[in-house]
Amino acid sequence: xxxxxxxxxxxxxxxxxxxxPSADDLAFRAVYKELVEINTTLSGGSCTVAAHAMADQLxxxxxxDADIHIIVAPEWPEQxxxxxxxxxxxxDNESILLLAHIDVVxxxxxxxxxDPFTLIEEDGYFFGRGTADDKSMAAIFVDVMKGLSESKxxxxxxxxxxxxxxxxxxxxxxxxSYLIQHHRELIDASFALNEGGGGRLDSAGKPxxxxxxxxxxxxxxxxxxxxxPGGHSSRPRADNAIYQLAAALxxxxxxxxxxxFNSTTRGFFARMAKLTAEPQVATDMIxxxxxxxxxxxxxxMTKIPSYNSILHTTCVTTLVTAGHAKNALPxxxxxxxxxxxFPGNTPEEIRLALEQVVNDAGVVITFAAPPEKTSPxxxxxxxxxxxxxxxxxxxxxxxxxxxxxxxxxTDGRFLTPAGIPTYGVSGLxxxxxxxxxxxxxxxxxxxxxxxxxxxxxxxxxLYAGWPAQDTE
Ligand SMILES: [Zn+2]
Numbered sequence: 001x002x003x004x005x006x007x008x009x010x011x012x013x014x015x016x017x018x019x020x021p022s023a024d025d026l027a028f029r030a031v032y033k034e035l036v037e038i039n040t041t042l043s044g045g046s047c048t049v050a051a052h053a054m055a056d057q058l059x060x061x062x063x064x065d066a067d068i069h070i071i072v073a074p075e076w077p078e079q080x081x082x083x084x085x086x087x088x089x090x091x092d093n094e095s096i097l098l099l100a101h102i103d104v105v106x107x108x109x110x111x112x113x114x115d116p117f118t119l120i121e122e123d124g125y126f127f128g129r130g131t132a133d134d135k136s137m138a139a140i141f142v143d144v145m146k147g148l149s150e151s152k153x154x155x156x157x158x159x160x161x162x163x164x165x166x167x168x169x170x171x172x173x174x175x176x177s178y179l180i181q182h183h184r185e186l187i188d189a190s191f192a193l194n195e196g197g198g199g200r201l202d203s204a205g206k207p208x209x210x211x212x213x214x215x216x217x218x219x220x221x222x223x224x225x226x227x228x229p230g231g232h233s234s235r236p237r238a239d240n241a242i243y244q245l246a247a248a249l250x251x252x253x254x255x256x257x258x259x260x261f262n263s264t265t266r267g268f269f270a271r272m273a274k275l276t277a278e279p280q281v282a283t284d285m286i287x288x289x290x291x292x293x294x295x296x297x298x299x300x301m302t303k304i305p306s307y308n309s310i311l312h313t314t315c316v317t318t319l320v321t322a323g324h325a326k327n328a329l330p331x332x333x334x335x336x337x338x339x340x341x342f343p344g345n346t347p348e349e350i351r352l353a354l355e356q357v358v359n360d361a362g363v364v365i366t367f368a369a370p371p372e373k374t375s376p377x378x379x380x381x382x383x384x385x386x387x388x389x390x391x392x393x394x395x396x397x398x399x400x401x402x403x404x405x406x407x408x409x410t411d412g413r414f415l416t417p418a419g420i421p422t423y424g425v426s427g428l429x430x431x432x433x434x435x436x437x438x439x440x441x442x443x444x445x446x447x448x449x450x451x452x453x454x455x456x457x458x459x460x461x462l463y464a465g466w467p468a469q470d471t472e
Contacts, residue, residue, distance in 0.1 A: 132443070
């Protein structure tokens, strides 16, 4: 294993190697290290400890106590959140919100090659739980707030920071949704920057595109349930709960929800067509955007899971429970059908559609969990996109900005429907499958992280009224 690691290290192309860190990089690195090394898992960690540590960092930069809020829900003492505010000259509702979560997915030391709660720099990477998801962004935003505070430059709008807990375990507690419900005035903003976007490198380490996430699909689980009087298995009857459920699930598997587009996905396909190496896929990306879409192109595109997932609502059976004894006819059969709903459709509309597809009143379809609010994706206006495109061109000349809609999963799904349009943008460039967020040995390229810090710092400054600066 050691030999393998060394050879992998040697394989990192020189373009991925970081230049010697600047004094600013090192100051940021200290914040990042402190944050990564505080265990914030649900099982044994504490976001509250991390929130206090970051509050101390902000206080040291001159942000006053009155503008730093540690928010802890009474029932969840270790799920603390932090909000900090830098005041600008515009009204509060024109604020910009920097949102990042500080909780992390569980990490078992025995399974990891290195201690997950020690920041280890090795072979051009930072290793550790949360190095990417999402303590990279959380530490960068703390560093940005510190820099703005220390510079004393007059801001044209408030810059707010929200570090939240429970993004990874929202069924227990979710800080973003808690803040919306209980402290809306603290985080109110005209838009928010969040995780969910990032840049892509090719296999040689060259930047391909800088992704900006605008909108996500809505996550909804449905319970399918069939009941039956059952009986002795030696005397099978015509109706059977398991067969009835299986037939319903089979119909769901054969059903394709209608194709839909929005401005984000249209922008994604139009721009990705220019970057896609396979000529057929590139042509199909253009032809599905015609009115009406080319049906053959659509048929091919829906066979590619990553594109299929953003072309329409998808539903798939993920769990089945049925029967109660090997020698009895089943009295009950149920399944979980997991849907990722295209923005704009309500969970109830999809539930009714599933009832039609199944076409069997004996199969009862209900929400497995209360539905979340849905909304169309946040608009990619020139005010939002302009600074991102200008800065991307400055730092990575010729690299396009690509909008994307993801198949669900960030705190943006709470903020956008609540009226704070939330965009995923980081300028953090990674290779496909490199980051390993949620998995073992999570890591991030040192050079990418330092570049992301520079990118986000400049981006926040542009949004907050600073003149454009030379990033070199
Ligand atoms: Zn995350």
